[in-house]
Amino acid sequence: QKEVEQNSGxxxxxxxxxxxxxxxxxxxxxxxxxWYRQYSGKSPELIMFIYSNGxxxxxxxxxxxxxxxxxxxxxxxxxxxxDSATYLCAVSGGYQKVTFGxxxxxxxxx
Amino acid sequence: EAGVAQSPRYKIIEKRQxxxxxxxxxxxxxxxxxxxxILGQGPKLLIQFQNNGVVDDxxxxxxxxxxxxxxxxxxxxxxxxxxxxxxxxYLCASSYPLEETQYFGPGTRLLVL
Numbered sequence: 001q002k003e004v005e006q007n008s009g010x011x012x013x014x015x016x017x018x019x020x021x022x023x024x025x026x027x028x029x030x031x032x033x034x035w036y037r038q039y040s041g042k043s044p045e046l047i048m049f050i051y052s053n054g055x056x057x058x059x060x061x062x063x064x065x066x067x068x069x070x071x072x073x074x075x076x077x078x079x080x081x082x083d084s085a086t087y088l089c090a091v092s093g094g095y096q097k098v099t100f101g102x103x104x105x106x107x108x109x110x
Numbered sequence: 111e112a113g114v115a116q117s118p119r120y121k122i123i124e125k126r127q128x129x130x131x132x133x134x135x136x137x138x139x140x141x142x143x144x145x146x147x148i149l150g151q152g153p154k155l156l157i158q159f160q161n162n163g164v165v166d167d168x169x170x171x172x173x174x175x176x177x178x179x180x181x182x183x184x185x186x187x188x189x190x191x192x193x194x195x196x197x198x199x200y201l202c203a204s205s206y207p208l209e210e211t212q213y214f215g216p217g218t219r220l221l222v223l
Binding site for chain 2: 004008010032034040043044045046049088092095096097098099100101102103
C-alpha cells in the first residue's frame with residue numbers, strides 16, 4: 001500500500017511569514033509530486049508539480065524534492081490570509097496513478 | 111475551456127437507498143477519476159478510467175458501488191444500497207492522456223441519514 005503522509009495541522013503562521021509544509025512518501029519508485037490547495041468546501045486545485053530533485057519556484061511558492069529522503073515540501077513566502085486552506089500532497093508512481101495525502105491545514109493569522 | 115461538471119451538488123438520502131452521481135470531464139481528457147473524500151481526509155481513489163476502460167478499481171467497494179463511462183466521455187457513479195459511512199464528498203477529476211495533473215469538478219456532497 002503506497003502511503004503519503006502529512007501532518008494534519010493546523011499550522012498557524014503570521015501574515016508575511018514563510019509557511020513550510022512537509023510530506024513524506026513510502027514508494028521509492030515515485031516519479032511525480034504535486035501540491036494541491038483545497039479551500040474549505042471547495043475542490044482541490046493544482047498549485048505546483050515537481051519531478052526532479054531540488055527546488056522549483058513559482059511566484060511565492062517553492063516546491064522542494066529530495067528523493068533520497070523520500071521527502072517533498074512546499075514553502076509559501078509572504079503568507080497571506082488568502083493562503084489559509086488545506087494543502088494536499090500527491091505522489092505518482094507513473095501511469096497516472098496518484099495517491100493523495102490527508103492534507104495539512106494552514107492558517108495565516110492577520 | 112469549460113471545467114469538469116458534476117451533478118447533483120448535494121444529495122441527502124436515507125440508508126439503504128440508492129444514489130447516482132454524474133460527471134462530465136473536460137473535453138479531450140481521456141482519463142477520468144472518481145474520488146471519495148471524507149471530512150478531514152484526503153481524496154481516496156475509487157475508480158480510474160482511461161477512455162471507457164477501467165484502469166484501477168482496487169478500492170471500489172464493488173458490493174455496493176458501481177461506475178461506468180460509456181462512450182469514453184461522461185461517467186456515472188452509483189451507490190446501492192447506501193450506508194451511513196458513505197457520507198462524503200464525491201469528487202470527479204480528469205486529465206489529458208499521459209499527463210498527471212488532475213482537474214477537479216466541484217464535487218457532490220452526500221449525506222446518508
